[in-house]
Amino acid sequence: MKKTAHRQSWFGIALLFTLFLVAGNFFIYQQQHDSLFSSFENSQQNVVKLLTQLARESLITENFALIEWYFNSWGKGHSEVVTLTLVNEDGFALSTYNRPTPSVRETFTSSGSITVNHDRYDLTLTSEPIVTTQLLNSLIKQLALISSIATILLGITTWFLFHKFSITPLLHEIERRRNAEHEIAKQHRLLQSVINGVHDGIMLINTDYEVELINDSAAGTEDPQLFNDQQQPIHCYEISHNRDTPCDGDDHPCPLRQVKLTGKHATTLHNHPDESGNDRFFELLASPLFDDNGKLTGIIESSREMTSHILLQHEIEEKSQHLDHLAHHDTLTSLPNRLLFLDRLEQTLLKARRNGELFALFFIDLDQFKQINDSVGHSVGDKVLIQTGKCLQQCIRADDTIARLGGDEFTIILTSVNSPDDAASVAQKVIEAIKEPMDIDGNNYHLTASI
Numbered sequence: 433m434k435k436t437a438h439r440q441s442w443f444g445i446a447l448l449f450t451l452f453l454v455a456g457n458f459f460i461y462q463q464q465h466d467s468l469f470s471s472f473e474n475s476q477q478n479v480v481k482l483l484t485q486l487a488r489e490s491l492i493t494e495n496f497a498l499i500e501w502y503f504n505s506w507g508k509g510h511s512e513v514v515t516l517t518l519v520n521e522d523g524f525a526l527s528t529y530n531r532p533t534p535s536v537r538e539t540f541t542s543s544g545s546i547t548v549n550h551d552r553y554d555l556t557l558t559s560e561p562i563v564t565t566q567l568l569n570s571l572i573k574q575l576a577l578i579s580s581i582a583t584i585l586l587g588i589t590t591w592f593l594f595h596k597f598s599i600t601p602l603l604h605e606i607e608r609r610r611n612a613e614h615e616i617a618k619q620h621r622l623l624q625s626v627i628n629g630v631h632d633g634i635m636l637i638n639t640d641y642e643v644e645l646i647n648d649s650a651a652g653t654e655d656p657q658l659f660n661d662q663q664q665p666i667h668c669y670e671i672s673h674n675r676d677t678p679c680d681g682d683d684h685p686c687p688l689r690q691v692k693l694t695g696k697h698a699t700t701l702h703n704h705p706d707e708s709g710n711d712r713f714f715e716l717l718a719s720p721l722f723d724d725n726g727k728l729t730g731i732i733e734s735s736r737e738m739t740s741h742i743l744l745q746h747e748i749e750e751k752s753q754h755l756d757h758l759a760h761h762d763t764l765t766s767l768p769n770r771l772l773f774l775d776r777l778e779q780t781l782l783k784a785r786r787n788g789e790l791f792a793l794f795f796i797d798l799d800q801f802k803q804i805n806d807s808v809g810h811s812v813g814d815k816v817l818i819q820t821g822k823c824l825q826q827c828i829r830a831d832d833t834i835a836r837l838g839g840d841e842f843t844i845i846l847t848s849v850n851s852p853d854d855a856a857s858v859a860q861k862v863i864e865a866i867k868e869p870m871d872i873d874g875n876n877y878h879l880t881a882s883i
């Protein structure tokens with residue numbers, strides 16, 4: 433009786449231990465299930481955010497072939513991708529990748545949106561966590577095996593069961609974690625390869641200005657892997673500006689600070705002079721990154737050199753201003769020509785009618801100009817016209833207009849005239865000024881004017 437009771441007690445202890453062991457293994461399974469799938473979902477969402485930014489850059493430049501290349505590179509390089517699509521707001525698919533022979537069991541779908549020129553585009557990534565599912569299935573089989581063996585050998589020896597299987601879950605846990613880390617590293621390498629294929633510089637920056645990911649273009653002559661493997665965090669302003677503090681001021685506004693304030697995309701222009709002091713302009717586009725709770729975690733910053741574009745724009749503006757001046761001014765005297773005179777006369781008429789004001793209009797001819805032009809040549813005649821224009825400008829106010837219609841014909845528009853006597857006084861002033869001898873190349877010439 434004592435031996436039987438002892439065996440029953442021993443058997444009960446072994447049974448309780450076995451149940452505890454099985455329950456512990458299933459608890460581990462549940463924890464690993466939640467951890468692996470949560471890690472998979474977070475990784476997939478981060479990839480969608482980056483692919484969304486890359487697609488946005490390609491949509492801005494209307495480079496649809498580059499979007500297709502991104503999607504195919506990601507799909508072919510990652511066996512667990514089922515579908516990857518980009519559709520516009522009308523539901524039209526701009527680019528689609530489908531796995532050739534899908535055997536979908538359990539899938540996860542992540543999506544992101546892009547707005548370009550007020551048009552909305554939606555990106556959707558559906559993946560089957562093949563490696564994660566295989567690890568969990570393997571864990572289930574192992575737990576079932578442990579439970580079966582524990583039940584069969586329950587009456588033989590409790591110590592043997594404990595010794596045989598107590599560390600097995602730990603070993604498989606280590607193996608599962610190693611496989612998961614290997615899969616994450618594989619995704620990271622593929623992601624690095626994708627962003628290295630983009631010509632524009634790209635950096636993933638957290639809210640502390642620390643660079644978490646960088647491509648070849650942003651790294652410059654340095655290997656981007658050196659930045660990604662840094663033991664100490666490196667900051668974005670150290671890479672782009674070689675400074676110890678974040679960008680500030682009107683010349684270098686900080687895109688991260690703008691995104692923090694607005695929670696929206698930000699675009700800014702920076703000037704980074706080269707070693708010779710020549711201007712180099714870069715357009716920075718910053719897109720916010722949010723976690724599952726809607727909290728801002730950082731930005732994706734892309735930079736594109738705009739130096740040639742801006743210099744060309746300045747050159748076009750200067751030429752446009754020059755052409756506008758030529759179209760509205762006399763080439764000899766630089767006074768307004770007939771076209772600009774008529775425009776200002778129309779504006780003066782409208783102002784006079786609106787405000788009930790008076791204005792005066794003078795038509796001026798140089799009486800002796802033809803004799804000077806015929807006797808001493810057009811070269812001297814041109815100089816006489818130039819000096820006459822300067823003389824007339826000294827007789828009027830800054831708000832008035834003097835124009836050359838052609839030949840020796842000039843006009844003056846006097847605005848806001850109080851009375852006809854005021855206009856007559858200015859006309860007399862003009863006549864007296866032109867009577868003064870003109871010194872041209874050491875010779876004095878005398879002219880009179882008819883108004």
